[in-house]
Amino acid sequence: MSASADTTKSLAQTSKDQIPLTSVEAAALASSTVSDTRNPQAASSDASRGQSAAAAPSAAELASTKITLLGALKHFPDFPIPGIQFIDILPLFQDPVIHTALLRALELQILEFGEHAKPDVVVGLDARGFLFGPSLALRLNASFVPVRKTGKMPGPCVTAAYEKEYGTDFFQMQEGAVKPGQKVLVVDDIIATGGSAAAAGSLVKQLGGELMGYLFILEIPFLNGRSKLDGVQTVTLLETDE
Ligand SMILES: O=P(O)(O)OC[C@H]1O[C@H](OP(=O)(O)OP(=O)(O)O)[C@H](O)[C@@H]1O
Numbered sequence: 001m002s003a004s005a006d007t008t009k010s011l012a013q014t015s016k017d018q019i020p021l022t023s024v025e026a027a028a029l030a031s032s033t034v035s036d037t038r039n040p041q042a043a044s045s046d047a048s049r050g051q052s053a054a055a056a057p058s059a060a061e062l063a064s065t066k067i068t069l070l071g072a073l074k075h076f077p078d079f080p081i082p083g084i085q086f087i088d089i090l091p092l093f094q095d096p097v098i099h100t101a102l103l104r105a106l107e108l109q110i111l112e113f114g115e116h117a118k119p120d121v122v123v124g125l126d127a128r129g130f131l132f133g134p135s136l137a138l139r140l141n142a143s144f145v146p147v148r149k150t151g152k153m154p155g156p157c158v159t160a161a162y163e164k165e166y167g168t169d170f171f172q173m174q175e176g177a178v179k180p181g182q183k184v185l186v187v188d189d190i191i192a193t194g195g196s197a198a199a200a201g202s203l204v205k206q207l208g209g210e211l212m213g214y215l216f217i218l219e220i221p222f223l224n225g226r227s228k229l230d231g232v233q234t235v236t237l238l239e240t241d242e
């Protein structure tokens with residue numbers, strides 16, 4: 001597993017002035033440089049002493065945050081079917097300090113789309129894109145709109161079939177959920193083969209949205225999911241080594 005050096009540099013360059021850190025965020029990022037990042041009490045006591053809150057995140061701290069996030073992921077061979085190495089992102093949400101650091105790092109990653117490239121709508125994919133999509137949308141003062149598996153939402157919907165790493169499925173969006181011309185950022189936990197993300201992108205376009213880009217927590221590069229995304233700008237926080 002590795003965190004991209006380019007991304008780390010970019011985060012460090014952009015983070016200092018453009019989006020001020022709250023004290024909790026600073027504590028979350030700074031606390032990830034120490035070994036007890038699984039201990040939220042340690043971070044909050046740092047924040048209450050005002051030590052971490054004063055410090056802007058350095059490149060080293062951001063790189064360390066990525067290592068912490070990678071270290072929190074769990075790996076399950078042969079799930080949900082034989083031959084799949086399943087990477088579980090749920091532990092990122094079990095610890096409030098890691099959860100906060102994740103959201104902050106994702107928010108900083110969005111700056112890679114350009115200084116003024118703020119989405120009107122964050123679209124999150126069923127189901128793991130729902131874990132952080134709404135929080136991110138709030139931080140960006142954007143709407144949140146879900147893409148759901150078929151049959152879950154009422155009213156008229158647009159539908160797209162797709163293939164993913166371990167099966168086929170259908171995605172839907174509600175008509176009118178994205179207005180024509182709105183700038184849309186599609187977010188999900190993992191890009192593997194890219195089938196799910198490509199289907200979500202096609203739904204956004206069917207609704208008349210302007211697909212600004214894709215943002216993922218984790219990429220599995222050997223599956224080459226980006227090749228399905230028609231060159232639309234794609235940013236990932238972490239990637240696997242395999
Ligand atoms: O790049 P792909 O090969 O398309 O795979 C990535 C998708 O697979 C997983 O979702 P899954 O369909 O397992 O649904 P879940 O979030 O409901 O578990 C993951 O959360 C992505 O959405």
Ligand SMILES: Nc1ncnc2[nH]cnc12
Nearest residue numbers: 085086087088165190192
């Ligand atoms: N290998 C994998 N681990 C977790 N989620 C996935 N979605 C698609 N491929 C996956």
